[in-house]
Structures are given as C-alpha cells and as structure tokens.
Amino acid sequence: MMTKHKFLGVIFFILISCKNNLVVVPDSPYSISQDSFTMDTIAEGFVIPYGIAIVGDDEYFITDRIGKLFHFQAGNLTEIGGMPGVVTFGTPGLRAILHGGLMDISLHPHYADNSWIYISYLSDDGHAKVARFKVNDQMATQFEPIFTSRSENYTGNGMRIVWEDEDHFFLNLGNSNWSTSTNPVMNAQDLHDDAGKIHRLLADGSIPADNPVLPGFTGPTSIWSYGHRDVQGLYFEPSTHTLFGLEHGPKGGDELNLIEKGKNYGWPLFSYGINYDGAPVSMISEDSAKTFTVLPEHYWTVPTNSGGQAIAPACLLKVDDSNIPDWNGYFLLGSLAYRRLMKYNRQTGETSGLTIEGRVRTIKQLPGGDIIALIERNDLRKANGFIIRISH
Template identity: 70%
Template sequence: MVTISLGGLLGCRNNLIEVPESPYPISDDWFSVDTIARGFTIPYGIAIVNDGEYFITDRVGKMYHYTDGYMNEVEGMPPVATFGTPGIRAIMHGGLMDVSLHPAYADNGLLYVSYLDTTGLARVSRFQIQDDTATDFDTIFTTRNLNWTGNGMRIVWQDSTHFFLNVGNSDWSTSSFPILYAQDLDNDAGKIHRLLEDGSIPPDNPIFEGRTSPSTIWSYGHRDVQGLYYEQSTHTLFGVEHGPKGGDEFNIIEQGKNYGWPLVSYGINYDGQWVSTISHDSAAASTILPEHYWTVPTDDGGQALAPACLLKVDSSTIEDWNGHFLFGSLAYRRLMKFNRKTGETFGLDIEGRVRTIKQLPSGDVIALIERNDLTKANGVVVRIGE
C-alpha cells in the first residue's frame, strides 16, 4: 500500500496546506499509486479516451492532452473567471471545470467543457481538437443569471444524446435571511440540468407547476452538487452535495424533485446560525431528504467533509473498492470510501484535495489531486491499481 501525501503537517509557514487526521477509520485496503502527471494548480476534469490517453482541465483556465506519459497544452480554450493570491492565480468557485467526451467521440471527435466565464455566467461549450488546438468552438448552454458561488459543474452522460449538468448555489443562507435562488425556477443556480447533445431542451424534461413547457431543469433545491455519477445498469443518477457547516448529502437525483436547499439542511451556517426555515418533518412531506448525510462532530456545531467528486467502483483491480462509492473530501484532504449498503464511511491512505476520480477501461482508478502549496503549481494526477 502506498500513500500519496500532498499535504504534510507543516502548517502555513511554508504555504503548505495541512492534512488533518481522517474523521473516519482508515480502511486497510491494498493498492499501489503511481504519479503520472505533475504541475497542476487545481486539476479538475478528466476525459478518458483509453487507458493511456486523457484530456485534463486545470481550473486556472488550461486544458492538457496526455498521451502515454507525454502532455501538451491544448490551445484555444475560453477565458475563464479567476482571481489570485500571491505567487500564482487561484480559483475559489470559478474557472475551467469539467471536460467530457461525447459518447460517439470516436466518430465525431466532440469534447464538452463547463466553465465560469469572465462575466460570471456558467457555460457549457463543445469543440473538436486538431493538433492540440480547440476548433469549431460552440457554446451550447449559458445560465440566465450570474453565478459566482458554488459551481461544481460536472457533466455526466445519461445516454448517447442526453447529459446532466450541475450548477451550484452555495450562498451563506440562514433561517433569518434565506437566499432562495435554488428554489427559484427562473434562476439556473442550485439546479441539475438535463440537456440534449446540442444544448437544447429535451421534450421529456419535467414541466413544473405553473409552467406550460419543460426547461433544462431536471431537479432543484441543491446547494452545491460537486460529484455526479450515472449508473447505467440501474439508470440511476447519484450526487454528493456540499452542505454549509456540516450536512453534506448523498442523494439519488430524480426527475422534477425538490432537494430542499435552503428550506432544510442538516448543517448550520458558518457563523453558527440555523439554516433551515422548516422542520425536517415538514421537509419530508414536500422535499427529498438525503439518503445519507455527513456531519463530523465538533465543539462548535460540526464540520463538513466537503465532497468533491463521486465514483461507484465496479470491476476494479482493487477488490476492496468494488461496489463502493469513492469521493474526495476537500475539508479533510483525502480520498474517502462510502458503503451505501451499510452507511459506513472510511478514510483511505491517499492524501490531498482529491478533485476528481474516474475509472479506466482496465479497472484502475485515476485521481486528480490539487496543489498543496499555495505558491506553486504542484498538483498531480495519479493512477491507482492493485
């Protein structure tokens, strides 16, 4: 078993980001870890062509083409919203986010990217690549509203023509001052959207009360879904969602349903104020409560795990992971394992802010881990196998 430590315990004297102890027991799983690419700030999205070829985004606005150990920057990516800290540009909620291959990529060569543009609008664009340059760039989705907070913006395909997209809404809402964008069907924040491959509205999307036609909105009342996984065998969309201070959620995302934010939450606001405006009993009658939620107990009301990605592992070379969900904890800076059947959560000996995990055709797992030094671009991409 190998541990990748991208945190250390040196505090901020050397601008290193600390790695706290795991809030859950460390699972004694056997695996090996190889670093296959370096030099990222926040590696965020990965589109896997085959076992040795990937496209990787960095939230500072760059995309790279990795082929069998060699990596080139892809030119022609769109300008993205960024703001900085001393030494290197940093991203809070914006930037270049997910990248995904069209299911028929082998025939049409189309890639899709999600990002927050320089005006604060969330977008999805599709394009092709010629000689590591983006060509035929076409923006197919733009939010109707500015969305500076809470943009995980994962892209997952339901089938060969439909994909899901999450757009977050992680404002500091309290019961005395609720921010209701996620409940407003005229606002695209706090929603999961379902689109056709060209960005148009599927005619079988839900028609909400008071409306006469469908929109891109599939579900609403989300705070900040940063991990989406679609299980083809059961036709089920799973999501992990940031709570405020505690109350991170594991949800099954269903058509037309309201997931409650900020009317109800299992977390509290960062200043200690209560968030929920209705009781959990009332919420159970009108919204979908999470199948599971996480709040790490603390003396000041609890701590969030901050789940950043989601993968259900099957047919892996790592037997201990098969049938389990993996997600990165940004707050505790390590990869986590969740057993949906038992509700048990475990820490894994892979440290760092794991932003994305995907499974290769071979069964190995790829993890994208952001920098551990605020003044350097030293994030990595690792391959995990038996």
Template identity: 75%
Template sequence: MKLITILWLLALSFGCLVSCKQNLVLVPDSPYRVSDDSFTTKTIASGFTIPYGIAIVGENEYFITDRVGKMFHFEDSTLTEISGVPEVVTFGTPGLAAIMHGGLMDVSLHPDYSTNSWIYISYLASDGFAKVSRLKVQDNTVSQLETIFTTRHQNYTGNGMRIVWEDETHFFLNIGNSDFSTSEYPVLHAQDLNHDAGKIHRLMDNGSVPADNPVFDGYASPTTIWSYGHRDVQGLFFEASTHTLFGIEHGPKGGDEFNIIEKGKNYGWPLFTYGINYDGAWVSTISEDSAAKFTVFPAHYWTVPTRDGGQAVAPACLLKVSESNISDWNDYFIFGSLAFRRLMKYNHKTGETFGLSIKGRVRTVKQLPGGDIIALIERSDLRKSNGKIIRIGN
C-alpha cells in the same frame, strides 16, 4: 458582487488562513477509520494548480482541465497544453493564492467521440455566466467551439459543474449555488425555477431541452431543469445498469449530502438542511417535518461532530467502483474530502464511511477501461503549481 457573497468569501478566507501554515495545505486526521486497503499509486503527471476534470479517451490518453483556465492533452506520459480554450473567471482568497470559485471545471467526451470528436467543457466564463461549450481539438488547438448552454443569471457562487452522460444524446449538468444563506437572510435561488443555480439540468447533446424533461407548476413546457433545491453538487455519477443518477453535495458547515436524483424533485436547499452556517447561524427556514411533505431528504448525510456544531467533509467528486483492479473498493462509492484532504469510500448499503490513505484534496476520480483508478489531486503548496494526477492499481 453582492455584499452577502463578499462576506461569505471572507468567512471562507478566514478558515483557509487558520488551516494553512506557511501556504502548505495540511492533512488533518481522517474523521472515519482509515481502511487498510491494498493498492499501489503512481504519479503520472504533475504541475497543475487545481486539476478538476478528466475525460478518458483510452487507457493512456486523457483530456484534463485545470480550474485556472487551462486544458491539457495527456498521451503516453506526454502532457501538452491545449490553446484556444475560452477565457474563464476565478475568485480567490485575500492574502492567499487560493481559488474558491469559478474557473474551468469539468471536461467530458461525447459518447460517440470516436466519430464526431466533440469534447464538452463546463466553466464560469469571463462575463460571470456559467456555460457549457463543446469543442474539437486539432494539433493541440481548439479548432471549433460552440457554446450550447448559458445560465440565465451570473453565478459567482457556483463551484459544481459536472457533466455526466445518460446515453448518446442526453447529459446531466449540475450548477452550484453555495450562497451565504441563513434562516434570517435566506438566499432562495435554488428554489427559484427561473434561476439556473442550485439545479441539476438535463440537456440534449446540442444543448436543447429534452421533450421528456419535467414540466413544473406554472410552466407550459419542459425546461432544462431536472431537479432543484441543491446547494453545491460537486460529484455526479450515472449508473447505467440501474439507470440511476447519484449526486454528492456540499452542505454548509456539516450536512453534506449523498442523494439519489429523481426527475422533478425538490432537494430542499436552503429551506431545510442538516448543516449550519459557517458562522454558526441557523440555516433551515422550516422544520424537518414540514420539509418531509414536499422535499427529498438525502439518502445519507455527513456531519463530523465538533464542539461548535459540526464540520463538513466537503465532498468533491463521486465514483461507484465496479469490476476494478482494487478489490477492496468494488461496489463502494469513493469521493474526495476537501476538508479532510483525503480520498474516502462509502458503503451505501451499510451507511459506513471510511478514510483512505490517499492524501490530498482529491478533485476527481475516474475508472479506466482496464480497471485502474485515476485521481486528480490539487496542489499541496499554495505558492506552487504542484497538483498531480495519480494512477491507482493493485
């Protein structure tokens, strides 16, 4: 890996070392008022390291990914590991069994899964390239596997690889680019249309390029790129009723963004950001006024004030709750805060953010057909695989 990437990992390693006492992941106070919402929780499965993605087959049947490279089938309280999953690569933190990058990430069902049985996964493959494959499972074994998308470059600094469906034939895919970038030494992969990192892609269900994707300057035809200038989008939500794609994105130290993703637009990273680098260095290379001329500013951003310039909330997933069994959450966006290790809710109309009493590094939230919410929470002890899946109801 490049020296700059190694330095970035060491910086994060130091942050983990000072915040993890005896390998326990501590839960800091919420930076926002904790909302007194009414709900119940029940642990329905455990024994995970970093449960990252969940695909809902039915009310009590799911496929689940763990970033260490494992995939599971859960049905009626029985959890079974799926064999034959592609080999993945992960990068950890020196001195701790923490996984900072890579691995097996999202899992999603084809909208016509009941007929074609296709399951889609996103991951950093053992060769260092970010990929999307679709597979079929028979007798808890991968029976058919097709790699339908591979990045043009290796991408060791991308965490966010979510898959959300626009309709029965198109899906969106985000690919992160959380490089160590400063104004003095900018890393411009997210601005480079010949590089797939720092982008949201739109693909056909077989991995081909949709004919109505944007055609960027200098190109004669569409590519998979839908939008660019992203750092590390780790949450995507497509609202079918308004045909709107929402993204929630890691800034560096502060400047975490909530974006409305539009076709062909530039979202600015690393030319302009409301965050600073982990070591306090300035990141933006242009002014806010200059950025306003050709980039899209976030619809909302979070920087928790601190004495040394601000703290990130580190958003990890995104769901807009509607017609759920938790009435206090309806019409709110909910997301996991990795930095403050709890679930949060955000009102896009008022700009208010609230902490919730569900604690832990929540990696994914999904709504079940019946209205309950599923949350995937990574391990709280770095020596153990005690990550869990909880079901939230009224």
C-alpha cells in the same frame, strides 16, 4: 516525473455511521485489501486539476481551473490552445478561482466517431457555460457554446457533466451563497434562476421534450431537479438508470441524493448542517421537509473531534470491475476537508478514508480497471497539483 508509493495492509481511519450520522474513530485500523497496491504520480504542475476525460488507459484530457486544458498521452503532457476566457485570479479574486474557472470535461459517448469534447466553465462575462469542440493539432476547433446560464455573476460550483446516454447529459450548477434561516438566499428555489439546479440537456444543448414541466411553466425547461446547494459529485449508473448527486452542505449536512425528475431537494429551506458562523440554516422542520422535498439517502454531519469540519465531498464514482477487489461495488468520493479518498458502503452507511497528500478533486476509473485521482494542494496560487494512478 513518476513517483511510486507501495501500500501493504493499508491503514485507514474508519468513520462509523449511526442513523446516517458519522462518528470518527481515531487510529482505527482498516485494511482495504490484504494485497498491496501502488499509487503512482503520473503528472504534476497543475494549480487546480478539476476535470478529466478518459480516452484510454494512457490518454486523457485534463482541465485546470485557471483556464488551461491539457492532453496527457503515454507520459507526455501538452497544453491545448483555444480555450475560452474564464473568471480566474483577480477577476474578481481568489473566491472566483475557488468556485469558478475552467471546470469539468467530458467526451461524447461516440467520441471515437465524432470527436466532440464538452467543457463547463465560468465565462469571463459572468455566466456559467457549456461548450463543445474538437481538437486538431493541439488546438480547439469548431468551438461552440451550447448552454449559457440565465444568471449573471454566477459563482460556479460543481458544474459536472455526466452522460445519461448518447443523446442526453446532466449538468449541475451550485448555489453555495451564504444563507441563514433569518436571511435566506433563495436562488435554489427560484425556478427562473439556473443556480442550485441539476439540468438535463440534449447533446446540442437544446431542451429535451421529456424534461419536467415545473410550476409556473407551460412547457419543459432545462431544469431536472432543484433545491440544491452545491452538488460537487454527479454519477449516473446505467444498469439502474439512477442519477446520484453528492452535495456540499454548509457546515455539515453533506448529502448523497438520489436525483429524481422534477423534485425539490430542499435548500435552503432545510439542511442537516449549520452555517459557518454557527447560525441555523433550516427554515422548516424535518417533518415539514418530508412533505414536499426529497431528503438525502445519507448525510454527514460535523464529528465532535474533527476540528469543526465535515467531509466536504468533491466527486463521486461507483467502482465496478476494478483492479482493487475490495473497492468493487462501493462508491468512492473525494474529501476536500479531510484530504482523503473515501469509500462509502450504501448498505451499511459506513465510510472509510485513505489519507492523500492533498485535496481529492476528481476520481475516475480507467478502462483497464485502475483508478485515477486529481489532487490539489493547500496553496491554490502555486502549480503544485498532481494526478495519481492507483493500481493493484
């Protein structure tokens, strides 16, 4: 059932950036637009809606982390059969569904001609995988795994699929294992481990010849960049040919990075965050990190009056030609911790947020200019996730 909410002169909490660190100004009014906009709940009943592939303004494919794929068209929601087995509740437990399951979904850039759909998932054999398939009569057909991680017992994290062009796509595999300066977990720095990396692959899953040749290798691998903790948002800007990564820190240290070929992004050697128990993470100083790693363009730390939480970013989108003029040219990101849809200004470093009744997992822009967002609730064992459409 569709639920409609009307907003006039929307009230925001604005986060003011100071030297790339954020301070919360409680109850500070900020109007995203002088005009009204609506937020419509267009589908519900998901546990953790995670990925969405846009076919058209009123047709989408949506993944649920519990292992289900849905087709939404003209208000009707239908489950697609033939999905692979994934790590979910009880295998090995709640942590698996928090960091694994059926993850992202993306259409091949020439989907209208070839019908290929791509998904990422944490397979029930413990490996992170990407597969492609087609849909016929609400069933997955020609199902073909095209990438399998070398790492077993992988915990998921991120696994976003973003297309560079019709031949190449990026895939991020996180590495948010507990790491401290005295007991570091070095997977993200290990070039023989796929975790903590952004990978670049051809449409058939093979390795591009122009991928970087990393230390210790004689030829290119799938790894495009490394030293990542947990990239949750991945966005490619065609006009500038720039890949942006939005990354979870531990406690604070959430980052926006410009992803460059073959570069090291520092985890767990250096972070602006600390661990959840207050223990330091960084093993080296900022000055040392500058000499061989790429520091973030922007980072968020834990505000003093936030209850001990950073923003916990979940997705990233640059808005262009939307139906909400004040959002055009800005980045939108989802905040899991603050339960907000947040707007980030790269020029000023300011971040503002619209409170949402749930954790914002994914944001996409529809062809007609509306914004669509996937929302999960607090109780991950119930089917109470939903999808909203934001329009002028």
